[in-house]
Amino acid sequence: MAPEVKVYALSTCIHCKKAKEYLDQCGVKYDCVHVDQLTGQERKDMVEEVKKLNPSVSFPTLVVNGETIVGFNQEKIDEALKK
């Protein structure tokens, strides 16, 4: 079963870019949203969505097979992908 991966990112953030590059290297498909490019209510709603997963609303915030990973942490991504 293909892993389910969501990436909450910022278009200017290098850790977000590196995390996505790593997922690409692993051949993992993911859904990415650049929160800094959202505006108005959509942005407010997205910030709330991230806050539920990661109270400090820092980026990247990844959800890999249901597990939230804050920051680009390669080991944690590897472990979560194995599940």
Place this chain on the structure above:
Amino acid sequence: MTPEKLYEALKKIQEPKGYFFNPDMSMTMPLMESLLINKDRLGYMACPCRLANGEFEADRDIVCPCEYREADVAEFGACFCGLYVSKAWLEGTIEKVVVPERRPVEKILW
């Protein structure tokens, strides 16, 4: 202003203060570009790795170099972005970790 020019200008100012640029140019140069993007987009160099509010007064703490750099470099050897690093970080005498967010979440207004 090009990323390279920004890099040279900042290096001269920051290194004497003990803040060195991350030697990994695949980190540092995109961050120089992002600072220039934020300068164009917002009018000030908001931290590329944080969600800026878009108003200078509300983002004063994350205008690069951010208010959190000193504490982060002291504790982890690197700022949140991994742009500025300490001598110890450069020399590999401290462990390289993912720097957690120090900015209070209440500072994100929308």
